[in-house]
Amino acid sequence: xxxxxxxxxxxxxxxxxxxxxxxxxxxxxxxxxxxxxxxxxxxxxxxxxxxxxxxxxxxxxxxxxxxxxxxxxxxxxxxxxxxxxxxxxxxxxxxxxxxxxxxxxxxxxxxxxxxxxxxxxxxxxxxxxxxxxxxxxxxxxxxxxxxxxxxxxxxxxxxxxxxxxxxxxxxxxxxxxxxxxxxxxxxxxxxxxxxxxxxxxxxxxxxxxxxxxxxxxxxxxxxxxxxxxxxxxxxxxxxxxxxxxxxxxxxxxxxxxxxxxxxxxxxxxxxxxxxxxxxxxxxxxxxxxxxxxxxxxxxxxxxxxxxxxxxxxxxxxxxxxxxxxxxxxxxxxxxxxxxxxxxxxxxxxxxxxxxxxxxxxxxxxxxxxxxxxxxxxxxxxxxxxxxxxxxxxxxxxxxxxxxxxxxxxxxxxxxxxxxxxxxxxxxxxxxxxxxxxxxxxxxxxxxxxxxxxxxxxxxxxxxxxxxxxxxxxxxxxxx
DNA sequence: TACCTTTGACCGCGC
DNA sequence: TGCGCGGTCAAAGGT
Numbered sequence: 001x002x003x004x005x006x007x008x009x010x011x012x013x014x015x016x017x018x019x020x021x022x023x024x025x026x027x028x029x030x031x032x033x034x035x036x037x038x039x040x041x042x043x044x045x046x047x048x049x050x051x052x053x054x055x056x057x058x059x060x061x062x063x064x065x066x067x068x069x070x071x072x073x074x075x076x077x078x079x080x081x082x083x084x085x086x087x088x089x090x091x092x093x094x095x096x097x098x099x100x101x102x103x104x105x106x107x108x109x110x111x112x113x114x115x116x117x118x119x120x121x122x123x124x125x126x127x128x129x130x131x132x133x134x135x136x137x138x139x140x141x142x143x144x145x146x147x148x149x150x151x152x153x154x155x156x157x158x159x160x161x162x163x164x165x166x167x168x169x170x171x172x173x174x175x176x177x178x179x180x181x182x183x184x185x186x187x188x189x190x191x192x193x194x195x196x197x198x199x200x201x202x203x204x205x206x207x208x209x210x211x212x213x214x215x216x217x218x219x220x221x222x223x224x225x226x227x228x229x230x231x232x233x234x235x236x237x238x239x240x241x242x243x244x245x246x247x248x249x250x251x252x253x254x255x256x257x258x259x260x261x262x263x264x265x266x267x268x269x270x271x272x273x274x275x276x277x278x279x280x281x282x283x284x285x286x287x288x289x290x291x292x293x294x295x296x297x298x299x300x301x302x303x304x305x306x307x308x309x310x311x312x313x314x315x316x317x318x319x320x321x322x323x324x325x326x327x328x329x330x331x332x333x334x335x336x337x338x339x340x341x342x343x344x345x346x347x348x349x350x351x352x353x354x355x356x357x358x359x360x361x362x363x364x365x366x367x368x369x370x371x372x373x374x375x376x377x378x379x380x381x382x383x384x385x386x387x388x389x390x391x392x393x394x395x396x397x398x399x400x401x402x403x404x405x406x407x408x409x410x411x412x413x414x415x416x417x418x419x420x421x422x423x424x425x426x427x428x429x430x431x432x433x434x435x436x437x438x439x440x441x442x443x444x445x446x447x448x449x450x451x452x453x454x455x456x457x458x459x460x461x462x463x464x465x466x467x468x469x470x471x472x473x474x475x476x477x478x479x
Numbered sequence: 480t481a482c483c484t485t486t487g488a489c490c491g492c493g494c
Numbered sequence: 495t496g497c498g499c500g501g502t503c504a505a506a507g508g509t
Contacts, residue, residue: 203484205502218501231501482509489503494496 199223199253201230209233214242223251404433 201219209216214233221228228247404422411418421434 204504206485207500207502209501210499216500229501484508485506487503487505490501492498492500494498 199226199228199249221247221249223249226250 200222202222203217203219205218207216207218212233217232217234219230219232220226221230226247226249228245228249230246231242231244233242403425405425406420406422409418409420419434421432423429423432
């Protein structure tokens, strides 16, 4: 059981420390073996990131790559990362940020799945990242075929876990974050990119922010008259380092076509960080969208497992959003969500896959519609206040390379499925995560990580595996 | 052909 | 008052 769970869960492995360049490298190195291309640039280019040739536009690939690489590097170097970590550590100063550890290691099965999905790569890279959510979900999209089977398995496993367990807060963030990632979401049919959050976003700018290693992308909600904006910082891998929402949606989430839901589910969304599968329609949908175009991104994000911090400024999380709303509205919320939810992931993934993926985003149109299902992600949000039920069964799982002990579960508002809470068994390690099922699909789980590991991944059993390669390079398919 | 992404440049705010 | 930075605009390019 444990192993299975681990595998399932693993998707994202939390990293003990923020990746500095050095860390990152190590990580990358680790990954290299497994991962094909994701991590290449990392540290060396950190400087590059800072420097952008203004006059000359690089071809998308190039320009992006640099940015991505840079950003990633930067991330590694630490500014962004630190900031994120700091945020986490210092909620006071900033809105609470949740970091999700990325799963570095995954069971073979998961790996295979993920590989299909493509997300995992990121996780690997992300090692450094403190918190990572597995947004595998997005990944799933791509992988329908493989994943469907696998996911089903995972999902089952996960479900068992998830059902048993449940957690609260972090999930919100994660869910939200996931939503944000456009990548994951895949573009909405509209052309707008739907993000996991269920809204469509249009990127209107990108900029290298001082002090941030990652390039910051600016998105606007495409809904007419909707003032909501979000800023997304992605790490090298394309993982979302931080997401900040501004404003409040004055509309309900656009509903994506559901067709995917089934399909998505079938895909068996990969778990968030944990590798849990997210089958939720939303995710799926998004994923689908992305799959076509930006799958890579999502995957990346997930894979990278970079910690994502999502913060809401104001009420960004529209009341509509089940997910974000509750927590988010309160003020600024930072969530670690991995790509899964937010479109960000997409972006993040961009970095990873690069470049290729992004363009694809456009393509998404076709597929995207399915997104809404993704809502599940939203559902993830609900974290409320169900009393946490401590599970007598403490279960250790290693899926993400770390050992986790289940300490409780509860049903979060907005989500009929119970959320399972885990603590890292590492000595003095405060990292926690919770896994919750997002949709009817047993395979659809969202894993949210909180905190940073203060230790290396203790175990890499069979479970641990991170093959970057696993990520399936999304082939761009033009329509 | 249309739409979207990218990115340099501009504007406004804060220090 | 000036400088720096963040955020936004909008043209160019690509798909």
